Amino acid sequence: MTQVIRKKRGKSAAGSYDKGTWLNWYETMLLIRRFEEQTLKMYGQQKIRGFCHVYIGQEAIGAGLKTAIRPEDPLVTAYRLHGIALARGLTPRSCMAELFGKATGCVNGKGGSMHFFSKNHRFFGGNGIVGAQIPIGAGIALAEKYKGTDNLCVTMFGDGAARQGALYESFNMAMTWKLPVLFICENNQYAMGTSVERTSNVHDLYKIGAAFDMPSEPVDAMDPVAVHEALLKAAEHIRAGNGPYYLEMKTYRYKGHSVSDPAKYRTKEELNDYKSMDPVKVTEKRIVEGGIATAEEIKAIKDKIKEVVLDAVDFAEKSPYPDASELFTDNYMQEDYPYIKD
Amino acid sequence: MPRKLQLRESLREAMSEEMRRDETVFLMGEEVAEYNGAYKVSKGMLDEFGSKRVIDTPIAELGFAGIGVGAAMNGLRPIVEFMTWNFAVLAFDQIVNNAAKTLSQSAGQFNCPIVFRGPSGSAGQLAQQHSQTFESWMANVPGLKVVSCVHVGDAKGLLKSAIRDNDPVCVMESELLYGDVGEVPDGEYLVPIGVAAVRRSGKDVTIVSFNKMMKVVEAAAEELAKEGIEAEVIDLRTIRPLDHHAIVASVKKTNRLVVVDESWPFAGVSAEIAYEIQKYAFDYLDAPVTRVNSADTSLPYAENFVKAYLPNPEKVIKAVKEVMYVKK
Ligand SMILES: Cc1ncc(C[n+]2csc(CCOP(=O)(O)OP(=O)(O)O)c2C)c(N)n1
Ligand SMILES: [Mg+2]
Numbered sequence: 001m002t003q004v005i006r007k008k009r010g011k012s013a014a015g016s017y018d019k020g021t022w023l024n025w026y027e028t029m030l031l032i033r034r035f036e037e038q039t040l041k042m043y044g045q046q047k048i049r050g051f052c053h054v055y056i057g058q059e060a061i062g063a064g065l066k067t068a069i070r071p072e073d074p075l076v077t078a079y080r081l082h083g084i085a086l087a088r089g090l091t092p093r094s095c096m097a098e099l100f101g102k103a104t105g106c107v108n109g110k111g112g113s114m115h116f117f118s119k120n121h122r123f124f125g126g127n128g129i130v131g132a133q134i135p136i137g138a139g140i141a142l143a144e145k146y147k148g149t150d151n152l153c154v155t156m157f158g159d160g161a162a163r164q165g166a167l168y169e170s171f172n173m174a175m176t177w178k179l180p181v182l183f184i185c186e187n188n189q190y191a192m193g194t195s196v197e198r199t200s201n202v203h204d205l206y207k208i209g210a211a212f213d214m215p216s217e218p219v220d221a222m223d224p225v226a227v228h229e230a231l232l233k234a235a236e237h238i239r240a241g242n243g244p245y246y247l248e249m250k251t252y253r254y255k256g257h258s259v260s261d262p263a264k265y266r267t268k269e270e271l272n273d274y275k276s277m278d279p280v281k282v283t284e285k286r287i288v289e290g291g292i293a294t295a296e297e298i299k300a301i302k303d304k305i306k307e308v309v310l311d312a313v314d315f316a317e318k319s320p321y322p323d324a325s326e327l328f329t330d331n332y333m334q335e336d337y338p339y340i341k342d
Numbered sequence: 343m344p345r346k347l348q349l350r351e352s353l354r355e356a357m358s359e360e361m362r363r364d365e366t367v368f369l370m371g372e373e374v375a376e377y378n379g380a381y382k383v384s385k386g387m388l389d390e391f392g393s394k395r396v397i398d399t400p401i402a403e404l405g406f407a408g409i410g411v412g413a414a415m416n417g418l419r420p421i422v423e424f425m426t427w428n429f430a431v432l433a434f435d436q437i438v439n440n441a442a443k444t445l446s447q448s449a450g451q452f453n454c455p456i457v458f459r460g461p462s463g464s465a466g467q468l469a470q471q472h473s474q475t476f477e478s479w480m481a482n483v484p485g486l487k488v489v490s491c492v493h494v495g496d497a498k499g500l501l502k503s504a505i506r507d508n509d510p511v512c513v514m515e516s517e518l519l520y521g522d523v524g525e526v527p528d529g530e531y532l533v534p535i536g537v538a539a540v541r542r543s544g545k546d547v548t549i550v551s552f553n554k555m556m557k558v559v560e561a562a563a564e565e566l567a568k569e570g571i572e573a574e575v576i577d578l579r580t581i582r583p584l585d586h587h588a589i590v591a592s593v594k595k596t597n598r599l600v601v602v603d604e605s606w607p608f609a610g611v612s613a614e615i616a617y618e619i620q621k622y623a624f625d626y627l628d629a630p631v632t633r634v635n636s637a638d639t640s641l642p643y644a645e646n647f648v649k650a651y652l653p654n655p656e657k658v659i660k661a662v663k664e665v666m667y668v669k670k
Pocket of ligand 2: 158
C-alpha cells in the first residue's frame with residue numbers, strides 16, 4: 001500500500017536553501033546509492049558475507065541527518081546502517097573495508113555489515129537485535145542530560161522494531177524523564193516480508209507517540225528537504241529541554257530485506273510507484289530545473305562519487321584481514337583476562 | 343519405504359502430522375505463515391491449516407512467547423518458532439520464569455505443554471549477536487527439556503515427541519542443516535526424548551556431540567579411521583535430560599572421551615558431561631575427559647575469526663590424539 005504523505009514534495013521552495021545545501025543533500029544521497037550498489041555487487045562476488053541490508057531508497061533520511069543534526073549529537077541505529085554511517089561522515093573506505101571484513105574497517109573487521117561503530121563520529125552502532133537500540137538511545141540521551149550538554153541522541157529503528165515492547169517502555173521513561181532523544185522510525189513499510197498493515201491496527205506509526213503525549217509527526221522521507229525541516233524542528237524542541245520528539249519517516253526500500261530476499265510479497269506497481277519518487281533522481285531534477293546547479297556540475301559530482309566508491313572498493317580489496325589472534329582481544333577491557341583455552 | 347527429505351521437510355512433516363491429529367496444536371512466529379518461514383520450514387502450512395493455526399506474529403518475541411505460555415496453560419499446544427534462538431533471548435522471561443515454572447508454582451495444577459523451536463549456533467559470518475549456541479543456556483533450567491537435532495529422520499521423531507510432551511520443550515535446529523537430505527521412515531515415527539544414539543561404533547575413543555557439530559565429528563572419525571583409530575560417535579539428540587547411561591556404557595568400552603560442543607566452554611554441556619563421566623566412570627578412564635568448544639569469546643565477523651572460533655575436524659583429531667596419548 002502506497003503511503004499518503006506526499007503533499008509537500010516539490011513545493012518546498014528551492015530558493016530557501018543555498019546551493020551548497022542542495023548539493024550537500026544530493027552528494028550525500030548519491031554517495032549512499034553508489035556505495036550500496038557496489039555493496040550488492042561485491043556481495044555477489046562473495047567479497048562480503050553474512051547478513052547484508054542496503055539503504056537504497058532511504059537515502060533522503062541520511063541527507064537530512066547530515067544537514068540538520070550536529071556532529072556532536074550521538075546516533076544509534078539498527079543493522080540497515082551503511083547509508084547512515086556514510087551520512088555521519090564515516091569514510092567510504094572504512095565502511096567498505098568493514099564489509100569486506102578487513103583490519104582497516106571501522107571496527108577492524110570485527111562487526112561486518114550490521115555492526116559499524118565509530119566513537120569519533122559519535123556513532124553508537126550497529127544493532128542486530130530488532131528494537132534493542134531504542135532503550136540504548138534513551139540511555140545515551142540520559143547521559144547527555146546528566147552531563148549537562150545540549151546534545152540530543154538520534155535513535156533510529158524500523159517499522160518492524162516499533163512492535164517490540166522495548167519501544168513502549170523506552171518512550172514512557174524518556175517522556176517521564178524528559179530525555180533529549182529524537183526517536184526516528186524509518187517506516188519502509190516492511191519488516192522482512194511483513195507489511196506494516198499485517199502487524200497492528202495502528203498503521204500510522206507516528207500515532208504511537210500519542211499514548212505518551214510525545215510530540216510526533218509523519219514526514220515525507222522521500223524528500224530531503226522535508227526530512228531536514230522536520231529534524232530541525234524536532235531538534236530545536238529537544239534542545240530547549242522539552243524532552244523527546246518522535247518522527248515517522250515514511251520511506252521505502254527498493255531492494256529486498258537483505259541480499260537473500262526476493263521480495264515477492266509486494267507488487268511491481270507499488271515498487272514502480274515509489275521509484276517514480278526516487279529521492280536521488282527527483283533531487284537531481286529539482287537542482288537542474290531550478291537552476292541551482294548546471295548539468296555539468298552534476299556530472300562532475302557523479303564522476304567524483306564514482307571515483308570515491310571505486311577507491312573504497314580498491315582500498316578494501318587491498319587491505320589485510322585481521323589476524324586470527326584478534327579473536328581474543330576486545331572481549332574484556334582487562335588486558336590479561338584468563339580465557340578458557342583448553 | 344523410507345523417503346529422502348530435507349531436514350526442513352522432516353520438521354514440517356512432524357508439525358503437520360501433529361496438527362492433523364490434534365486440534366489443539368498450532369504454530370506461531372515471525373514470517374511462519376505468508377512468507378512460508380524465514381528458512382521455509384513451515385512452507386505450505388498456512389495453505390493447509392489456515393490463519394487460525396499458522397499465525398504470523400509481529401517482531402515481539404517476549405509478547406508472543408508469553409501468549410504461547412498462556413495458551414498452553416489454557417489447554418492448547420503451541421509451537422512457537424523463533425527465527426533464531428538469538429532472538430529468543432528477548433523471550434527468556436517467559437520461557438524461564440513462566441514456561442519452566444508454571445507447574446511448580448501451581449503445585450501441579452497448570453502444566454505448560456509448549457514447544458519453542460528455531461535454529462541455534464553459528465551460521466557463517468553473522469557476527470557476535472547472531473552466532474550463539476543455546477543448548478547449554480536452556481538446559482541449565484529445571485522445568486525445561488532440550489532436544490537438538492542433526493539427523494534428518496530423527497528430527498521428525500524428536501519434534502513429534504516434543505509436541506506431544508506435557509512439559510515445555512526447547513527444540514534446537516540449525517540454519518546450516520535445513521537443506522540436508524536424509525532418510526525419513528514412513529508412517530508414525532517417534533524418537534523418545536532422553537535417549538542418545540550411537541552413530542558409529544568403535545573401540546578406541548568415544549566422541550560425544552550434537553547438532554551440526556556431529557558433522558565435524560563424523561569427518562574427524564573418518565580421518566581417524568584412516569590412521570587406525572576407531573572412534574565411537576554418540577549423538578546426544580536430547581541435551582536435557584542427558585542420557586549419561588549411553589555415554590558411560592561407551593566409555594566403559596573405550597576408556598576415553600572427547601566432547602565436541604559448539605557452546606561456550608564455561609558451565610556448558612561439555613562441562614556437565616565431564617562431571618557425569620568422572621562421577622560414574624572414573625575407574626574406567628585412561629585419560630582426562632577432553633572437550634572441543636567454540637572459543638571463549640564473542641564471534642566477530644571476518645572469515646578467519648569464524649575458522650579460529652569453531653570446532654573443526656583438525657581440532658577434534660588433535661583432542662582424540664591427546665586422550666590416546668598418540669604423538670603428532
Ligand atoms: C529480536 C529480533 N527478532 C527478529 C530478528 C530478525 N529480523 C532481522 S531484521 C527483521 C525485520 C525488521 O524490520 P524493520 O524493523 O522494519 O527494519 P528494516 O529491515 O525494514 O529496516 C527481522 C524480523 C532480529 N534481528 N531480532
Ligand atoms: Mg521496515
